[in-house]
Amino acid sequence: MRNDVPIDRLIEMYRKMVATRRLEERLGELHKAGRTRGPIHRCDGQEAVGIGATAMLRDTDYVTSTHRGHAHYIGKGLDMRRVTAEIFGRETGYCQGRAGHMLVADETHGVLGGNAIVGASIPAATGMAASLKLTGRDDVALCFFGDGASQTGIWHESMNIAVLWKLPVVYVLEHNFYGLTVHSSAQSSTADLCNRAAGYGMPAEIVDGNDVVAVYRATSAAVDRARLGGGPSFIEAKTYRMSGFSTSDMGGYQVPEELESWRSRDPITRTGEELAAELGAEKLEALTREIIAETEAAIEQALADPLPSFVYPESGAPYSGARPWQ
Numbered sequence: 001m002r003n004d005v006p007i008d009r010l011i012e013m014y015r016k017m018v019a020t021r022r023l024e025e026r027l028g029e030l031h032k033a034g035r036t037r038g039p040i041h042r043c044d045g046q047e048a049v050g051i052g053a054t055a056m057l058r059d060t061d062y063v064t065s066t067h068r069g070h071a072h073y074i075g076k077g078l079d080m081r082r083v084t085a086e087i088f089g090r091e092t093g094y095c096q097g098r099a100g101h102m103l104v105a106d107e108t109h110g111v112l113g114g115n116a117i118v119g120a121s122i123p124a125a126t127g128m129a130a131s132l133k134l135t136g137r138d139d140v141a142l143c144f145f146g147d148g149a150s151q152t153g154i155w156h157e158s159m160n161i162a163v164l165w166k167l168p169v170v171y172v173l174e175h176n177f178y179g180l181t182v183h184s185s186a187q188s189s190t191a192d193l194c195n196r197a198a199g200y201g202m203p204a205e206i207v208d209g210n211d212v213v214a215v216y217r218a219t220s221a222a223v224d225r226a227r228l229g230g231g232p233s234f235i236e237a238k239t240y241r242m243s244g245f246s247t248s249d250m251g252g253y254q255v256p257e258e259l260e261s262w263r264s265r266d267p268i269t270r271t272g273e274e275l276a277a278e279l280g281a282e283k284l285e286a287l288t289r290e291i292i293a294e295t296e297a298a299i300e301q302a303l304a305d306p307l308p309s310f311v312y313p314e315s316g317a318p319y320s321g322a323r324p325w326q
Contacts, residue, residue: 005213007278013055013212014271015291017047019080020071021268022295027087027101031247037089037100039249041068045210045242048267049174051075052215053142053235056223062110062128062141064121067102068174069114072144076109080295084302092305110139118179119152121145122171126158129169129232140168140226142219148179150193159200159234168226170219171234174209176241181253194236202234209239210267239267 024042031040043050050071054063057076065072073083078094086093087101094106105113112128115121125143132139149155150173162169173193177184185191197204203225207214215237222233240262244251276284 005216009055009216010213010271010275011287013051013216014268014275015287016051016074017071017212017268017271018288018291019295020047020051020074022292023074023080023084023299024070026296026299028243028247036087036247039246040087040101041246042243043068043071043241045262045266046174046176046239047071048212048215048271049172049209049237049239050144052212053144053170053172053219053237055216056220057110057142058139059109060137060139061223062112062125062132062139064112064125064128064141064143065104065114066121066144066146066149066174067114067116068146069102069104069144072114073104073111076111078104078106078109078111080298081302084299085305088303089307090302090305091308092302097308119145119149119154122149122152122155122158125169125171126162126167129162129167129226130165132168133165138168138227140170140223142170142172142223144172144174146179147173147175147177147184147193148182148187150196151179151187156196159197159202159232162232163200163202166229166231168229169232170222170226171232172219173234173236175236175238176209178241178245178254180245181249192236194234197234202232204234204236206236206238209237210262210265210270212267212271240265 024044027040028042030036054072054075063072063076082092082094083104086095086097086099086104089097091097094104102114102116105111112124121143122145125141129141132141175193179187192206194204194206205218207218209215218235222235225233272284
């Protein structure tokens with residue numbers, strides 16, 4: 001094992017990656033059974049980015065997410081049962097069941113929420129970073145977005161102002177090579193989007209997004225720089241979306257050889273092999289069984305939780321005859 005990451009931290013990152021994978025596998029099953037409120041956007045194969053990039057953050061640091069945010073929520077320390085409850089619209093969810101899986105938010109953990117608008121998490125994090133600087137806090141804002149969002153104008157505007165004002169923000173690009181069903185090579189003239197940071201004078205780094213330790217190291221350095229007043233950084237984590245855009249996506253546009261190549265680089269398998277060398281195969285197997293059992297229990301508990309009650313005041317009901325504004 002690489003000796004600059006404590007074994008306890010690596011185990012915790014493995015634990016969260018396995019839990020996220022199992023949650024999404026169950027969500028896929030439940031969508032097929034017609035039990036979810038619309039399609040689910042899974043991050044199979046991308047777990048190392050969300051988990052590795054949030055592992056060093058404090059509760060008081062801010063995170064903005066995307067429509068594919070389950071690893072971000074779990075990585076930032078949100079409770080599995082309450083995340084699942086929110087996805088299924090239960091009263092016990094983080095937003096009392098009003099948000100759904102794309103918009104989970106919790107102020108106490110600094111999770112400002114997912115976002116279904118492509119690129120919208122970028123200016124939100126930049127604005128939060130401006131707020132942190134103006135109020136003199138040493139916290140940071142971290143923003144997740146995808147290669148599709150990096151084609152939006154708001155990203156360039158945010159990058160420019162973040163460097164100009166030396167804001168404490170870290171931009172983490174999950175480059176999974178697909179914007180909906182379109183390969184990134186059809187959207188961008190450069191394969192390495194990291195190159196764009198040079199135009200703004202922003203420190204940038206490309207990392208293996210399927211290596212949770214590599215993501216953790218790069219993000220830790222960027223967060224430390226931001227916390228000490230060094231301004232923004234940009235991290236391009238190269239990864240791959242192993243499932244469809246959503247659970248409603250029929251697929252067929254990804255090259256089988258490409259899928260197989262990335263499958264052999266699965267971030268959970270790679271981290272598991274590293275931990276097995278340290279802990280032993282039997283202990284790792286027992287740990288994995290324990291994580292899956294805990295996740296299953298949390299999901300079942302959430303599904304049994306009550307739905308919220310929406311009480312509409314009779315005085316404001318349409319056609320009730322009452323006119324409360326008169």
